[in-house]
Amino acid sequence: xxxxxxxxxxxxxxxxxxxxxxxxxxxxxxxxxxxxxxxxxxxxxxxxxxxxxxxxxxxxxxxxxxxxxxxxxxxxxxxxxxxxxxxxxxxxxxxxxxxxxxxxxxxxxxxxxxxxxxxxxxxxxxxxxxxxxxxxxxxxxxxxxxxxxxxxxxxxxxxxxxxxxxxxxxxxxxxxxxxxxxxxxxxxxxxxxxxxxxxxxxxxxxxxxxxxxxxxxxxxxxxxxxxxxxxxxxxxxxxxxxxxxxxxxxxxxxxxxxxxxxxxxxxxxxxxxxxxxxxxxxxxxxxxxxxxxxxxxxxxxxxxxxxxxxxxxxxxxxxxxxxxxxxxxxxxxxxxxxxxxxxxxxxx
Numbered sequence: 001x002x003x004x005x006x007x008x009x010x011x012x013x014x015x016x017x018x019x020x021x022x023x024x025x026x027x028x029x030x031x032x033x034x035x036x037x038x039x040x041x042x043x044x045x046x047x048x049x050x051x052x053x054x055x056x057x058x059x060x061x062x063x064x065x066x067x068x069x070x071x072x073x074x075x076x077x078x079x080x081x082x083x084x085x086x087x088x089x090x091x092x093x094x095x096x097x098x099x100x101x102x103x104x105x106x107x108x109x110x111x112x113x114x115x116x117x118x119x120x121x122x123x124x125x126x127x128x129x130x131x132x133x134x135x136x137x138x139x140x141x142x143x144x145x146x147x148x149x150x151x152x153x154x155x156x157x158x159x160x161x162x163x164x165x166x167x168x169x170x171x172x173x174x175x176x177x178x179x180x181x182x183x184x185x186x187x188x189x190x191x192x193x194x195x196x197x198x199x200x201x202x203x204x205x206x207x208x209x210x211x212x213x214x215x216x217x218x219x220x221x222x223x224x225x226x227x228x229x230x231x232x233x234x235x236x237x238x239x240x241x242x243x244x245x246x247x248x249x250x251x252x253x254x255x256x257x258x259x260x261x262x263x264x265x266x267x268x269x270x271x272x273x274x275x276x277x278x279x280x281x282x283x284x285x286x287x288x289x290x291x292x293x294x295x296x297x298x299x300x301x302x303x304x305x306x307x308x309x310x311x312x313x314x315x316x317x318x319x320x321x322x323x324x325x326x327x328x329x330x331x332x333x334x335x336x337x338x339x340x341x342x343x344x345x346x347x348x
Contacts, residue, residue, distance in 0.1 A: 017047035018057075019114045021107055025061055025068050026099035033213065036099055039068040046100060046111075048118055055125050057118040059098075069098055075123035079115040087112060092202045 022043045026036040046061040046069060061069035071091045079089045087108055088099040102108040 017049055017060075018118070019111075020045055020047040021102070021111055022046070023103075023107070023111075024101040025063075026101065028097040028099070030096070033209075033216075039063070043103070044068070048114055055129060057122050057125075059115075070094070071098060073115070073118050073122045075119060075126060077115075077119060079112050079119075081108060081112060084108070089115070090206075092206060095205075 023046050024038065024043050025040045025046065026038050029035040029037050040061075040063050044061050044063050046059065049058045049060050050056075051058055057073040059069055059071045059073065060067060071089075071094060074093075077089055077091070079087055081087045084105045085102045085108055086099060087102075088097055090097045100108075100111065102111070
């Protein structure tokens, strides 16, 4: 969390923001360099400002009295869209990475466009500032020509410089005027050298971070490969298990089919058995009826057993019952079975 700096206290007196939007602000975890840490509980205003005193562009976001973003845009910065609604950029001066979560892709695209625009403006401003420093580092011959009528000589330039800088120095100090003429260029060169040294140190720091991140990524890749191999082994084991279960399932289906066939056979046999039992019952009934008829026949046979001399009378009586069908057969002896049949037929 960036505390409110003194120059930010007069933010209201500065120029109005060039562009403003609302987003959720995050910073990279300084310990892990992986996880995002939210710096605001809700969406806050994120604005682009132009600092005219320093001729730089800044991204500023305030959460109450604290500046959660105070990033100076430099030409080597890059804003990266990591998703449809999230973007990030690295600030080497603040030694952190900022992340912004927007409510829509349109707001993210607009912010990215402004970032690129102000990044280019910062580059141009830096180039103009360097040109201005180079121009101010060289002596202005036009102003000198307007004040001095005589031709410019080292003595006159040195004398003028001595009078402006060290009035008490005598003419014996004229040989010291040459370093005075080269003082500003030397200072400018020293400033540029320090600037490039700072840039080099920043690049070295970034290189070290990238190297550490690369090593960490390599370690993560090895770990991921191991996990992938473990997942592949687990997948093969599960595939074998599925194959076994499919075999068991096919065997179960065969057993079920065989069981169904056996059940059908049992039902057919039970139906046949039932029919046979019914047939047996019918035959038993017929046997009982036959036995009953046999008993009746035997009883009637016993009743009809008579003497041979009496058969003629019985026969005649039987024929008389029948009527005069064949009078010439009156004296014919009929068998007892035939007599029994006719007796039952005519209820004699």
